[in-house]
Amino acid sequence: MRYWWVNQNQTYEAELNGGYIWSPKRNKNGVRNQFYENMREVSPGDLVFSFRRRKIPAVGVASSYCYEAPKPDEFGTAGQNWEKVGWRVDVAYTEMSEPITPKAHIDVIRPLLPGKYSPLQQNGDGLQSVYLAAISRELADLLQQLLEGAGNPRVDTDNISQLDRSDLVHEELERQIEDQIDQSIEIESTEKQQLVKSRRGQGLFRLNVQEYEKACRISGVCDTRFLIASHIKPWRSSTNVERLDGENGLFLSPNIDSLFDRGFISFDDNGNLLVSPVLDTQVMSQLGVPAVQSLNVGRFTSGQMKYLAHHRREVFLESGRQS
DNA sequence: GACGGCGCTAA
DNA sequence: TTAGCGCCGTC
Incomplete structure (x- = not known):
């Protein structure tokens, strides 16, 4: 199993309530982005630490693999320059009653930050260009200790929920396309069939x-x-x-x-x-x-x-x- | 005032 | 490809 850190500032509410993480597939300029590519390596049971406004307000357990999904409507203006179709992973979140501030513990966190594609700067501030970052088991253990020490319940991979919406999302996407085909006036009915x-x-x-x-x-x-x-x-x-x-x-x-x-x-x-x-x-x-x-x-x-x-x-x- | 799911750009 | 720096909207 693997451990992930997700920077969710503007989209936290939507992703928490909807029970997922979502990213476009590419940067605005069409270039590959490792923090989006990481979505493809998530497996059910993986642990996901939410980061928002310098705090960790929730911990989630992935309940699906990555799948293609439209940009959620509930993002509103938050993701205006993102593509309409991206990656999605279903996540069962547990909100922390006592969110911790990683920067307050940066001395113990710093040695465990990945050398490349780190979700945090050395000084404990966030990084604007990061979405989903891989973290080590050691860092995940530390974060769980800090969260428990602050009085939060422990979130474990065996809290895994069975909720995987990939089939539903794909079915809905394809049904909409069928409707478009059906309503098109340029296509003959035999070809529509x-x-x-x-x-x-x-x-x-x-x-x-x-x-x-x-x-x-x-x-x-x-x-x-x-x-x-x-x-x-x-x-x-x-x-x-x-x-x-x-x-x-x-x-x-x-x-x-x-x-x-x-x-x-x-x-x-x-x-x-x-x-x-x-x-x-x-x-x-x-x-x-x-x-x-x-x-x-x-x-x-x-x-x-x-x-x-x-x-x-x-x-x-x-x-x-x-x- | 602080900061970030940016946008460029340098190497 | 990656990280650094400056912009500026939002909290």
């Missing part, structure tokens, strides 16, 4: 995928009755052309589709399997992904590679990967 069917991997999209893929790349199952035509670049993020493009698809066994769809696995351009560090290796092998050092699933077309690059950049749950 195909676009909606493609969301479930059915219809024309499935036929188009069959031109490129014959079996599940990992399980080897080739009876298409048991395979899901899975979008590489997610349906919700695709253009209408991409939603029906056969090169934007793989035939996958249901278990493998579920792992690929949620970003637990991906592929590089040479066909090597990539496994997210957030995924438990035992679960992975139980779900049918062989626990070998490297697995090559064969060549991809240049079209497939284009979509795979998107999958690695926007779906795969690993921070810091350049591709």
